[in-house]
Amino acid sequence: MDMNSFFNDLQGKINQAIESSPAKDIEKNVKAMMTQGFSKLDLVTREEFDIQSQVLAKTRSKLDALEKRMAALESQLAAQQAQ
Template identity: 85%
Template sequence: MDMNSFFNDLQGKIHNAIENSPAKDIEKNVKAMMTQGFSKLDLVTREEFDIQAQVLAKTRAKLEALEARMAELEGKTAEPTPPK
């Protein structure tokens, strides 16, 4: 028996042992429980979160521009008009 076939045989036996072990069933069960638990939570995807963060940044920029414009207009109306 050459070394290559020995390692292939050993790899096959290890693979079969892992596939048939209770650890594989435990992993499947844990994944199923976590998926079920996460589905009950009100979570958003990373993509949705990033989109909302961009919308919030744009809204903040517009708000700051409007506040500056409003302060400018209030400053103009607060200036006393010279008497005629």
Template identity: 60%
Template structure:
């Protein structure tokens, strides 16, 4: 989910943009705007920053392993071509 602080700030900005007369008529406009924003944003297909960072680290480790395997495979292929193991 999105950062609650940022969501609150956005809700406050929207509530502050509402003219004072209208704001006074609608009690709790800020919390209602926040609820609507949360509902709409939850429908979006997004991930949190934490989830993104975790997946980035997984990808980095996977790339490192792939590079190591490619290097090892190249060594083994070279050994097959020369006919003797590298020691």
């Protein structure tokens, strides 16, 4: 079966299902299929993403501060050892 006939057959089946089903059933079935498909993927909600972005930004800020503090301490130590 070539791709054109496959998609034409698929389109025909979808059209037939749409014509023979009430709109609410179609919407419910499409949502269920999409939810099931998305659950197989490794996705996170927008809320979870935003929270993790905030945590990452805070962690980066703390890391930058620690790197600066470490550089200052290293320069102090080097100055003391030079004396």
